[in-house]
Amino acid sequence: MNRIKLKLLLVLGTAFLSLGSYTYGAEKINVVTTTTDLADLVKVVGGERVKVISLSKGNQDPHFVEPKPSMVLELKKADMLVKIGMDLDMWVDGLIAAARNSKIIYGAKGYVDASVGIERLEVPKEKIDGSMGDIHIYGNPHYQTDPASARPMTKNILDGLCRISPQNCQYFKDNRQKYLKKLDEKIDTWTTMMTEFKGSNIVTYHNSWPYFARRFGLNVVEHIEPKPGIPPSPAHLSKLIKVMREKEVKVILIEPYFPLKGCKMVAEKTGAKILIFPPSVGGVKEAGTFLELFDYNINQLVKALAE
Numbered sequence: 001m002n003r004i005k006l007k008l009l010l011v012l013g014t015a016f017l018s019l020g021s022y023t024y025g026a027e028k029i030n031v032v033t034t035t036t037d038l039a040d041l042v043k044v045v046g047g048e049r050v051k052v053i054s055l056s057k058g059n060q061d062p063h064f065v066e067p068k069p070s071m072v073l074e075l076k077k078a079d080m081l082v083k084i085g086m087d088l089d090m091w092v093d094g095l096i097a098a099a100r101n102s103k104i105i106y107g108a109k110g111y112v113d114a115s116v117g118i119e120r121l122e123v124p125k126e127k128i129d130g131s132m133g134d135i136h137i138y139g140n141p142h143y144q145t146d147p148a149s150a151r152p153m154t155k156n157i158l159d160g161l162c163r164i165s166p167q168n169c170q171y172f173k174d175n176r177q178k179y180l181k182k183l184d185e186k187i188d189t190w191t192t193m194m195t196e197f198k199g200s201n202i203v204t205y206h207n208s209w210p211y212f213a214r215r216f217g218l219n220v221v222e223h224i225e226p227k228p229g230i231p232p233s234p235a236h237l238s239k240l241i242k243v244m245r246e247k248e249v250k251v252i253l254i255e256p257y258f259p260l261k262g263c264k265m266v267a268e269k270t271g272a273k274i275l276i277f278p279p280s281v282g283g284v285k286e287a288g289t290f291l292e293l294f295d296y297n298i299n300q301l302v303k304a305l306a307e
């Protein structure tokens, strides 16, 4: 082989390699999620065959995310959209409409509502009116505060990814199975850690923890908010202090994005401890994944309840 031929072969080879990696990159499924928990679970199931971004950050209130033009651009490029549903992340609906991407509209292959199959709590039985505060008509949408919700959530994500990329379906299924094994082990550990605190009375700022409370046998006796989305009045706070003393409440759980003011006063008067409880991945730096989030929260809760 002469030199020129060898050189040509080298050039072609390099071109082929870079083309190969380019094609591989382009094959990745573009997923956009509304929350960071969903993004983490998409990574778990999709592995290196997906690229995922979350429209909200872990320290943001998922009810109220300010729509931005950059979000519409992300949705335009998306092959799949995953939302919490049950009206928690309603803000994404307008963005989906603005993106005009037929792949991710309601009913399309790439539209995934992660709440399908969730055993819903607090589904209202009577008619809803404005006096009830910011009530969710499909029930309490904070189901991701129960780690076991990752099972149906990842199932919905798996179904979406398999619809879009049937050739990779087995790979996604295997990823999910491996994760569920780890998840079950973790849930066993957390349940054991929480056993001695079963039946403990707790107070939470917003009504975001009923699924968590059910999983670990806690009683949420009151909320700092008198009604969802409504800040506490002095009258509500003094009633709360009375109830907390009677029921020997030791902890108040509050998300990083809610105001501490009312909580601090109540904590001082009752001796209860305020725990900053991130509900989402990235809410604190220690909670980089869905599993780390529960490690973080359960560790601090166990410590506070044992005091």
Ligand SMILES: [Zn+2]
Pocket (backbone or CB within 6 Å): 063, 141, 142, 206, 207, 208, 228
């Ligand atoms: Zn809520």
